[in-house]
Amino acid sequence: MTGRERLLDPTGFDEKAADDTLAPRPAGLRGLTxxxxxxxxxxAEVLLTEIAGELQRRYGAGKSLMYTKGYFGTPAEEDMLKRIAKECDLVVTAVGDCGSCSAATVADGILLERAGIPTVSIVSDSFLVSGRAMAEVQGFPGFEFVAVRHPVASLDAEQLRERVRDVLPDVLRILGVES
Structure with a gap:
C-alpha cells in the first residue's frame, strides 16, 4: 500500500509548530539593525555581508551584527536565537546549499519569525525541496524564503556580488520593503 508519508521534524521543535504568522514588517530599513x-x-558569511552592505547603502539600514551557528545542519541554539531577537530588528540567514543545511536555514527563519523578528532565509535553488519540507513540518507551509542560484560555495567575490544583486529584490519583498 502506498500513501503519503508523514514528515517528521528532526529538529525537536515539532511541539512549537503551530504558529504560521509572520513577524510585523518594518515600514523601511533606515537605521534598523x-x-x-x-x-x-x-x-555564507561573504554573501550575508554583501547583502547587509547593499541594504545599508541603498536603503539606509543601520549596523549589521554577525552570528555564527555551531553546526550548519541543525537550527541555531535557543540562546543564540534569543540573543539575535533581542539585538536585531531583522535577520538574514544563509546559506542552505545542501539538504540538511537548507532545512535548518528555513527552520532558523521560522523560529526567528515566531520570536517576532522579520527574517529572510536563503537557500540554494538546488535544495528548495528540503526548505519546503522543513517549512511544512514546522507548521508553516507558506513560509517564503529566497532561492539563490547554485552553487555558492565555489564562487569568487564578483560572482557572489552578482548573486546578491539577483536575490536582493526577493529579500526586500519578503521583508515587506519597496525596492
Missing part, C-alpha cells in the same frame, strides 16, 4: 546568521557553509 540587521542580524546576519551564518551557518558556517563556505561563502
Amino acid at each position: 540587521i542580524g546576519l546568521l551564518d551557518n558556517t557553509k563556505p561563502n
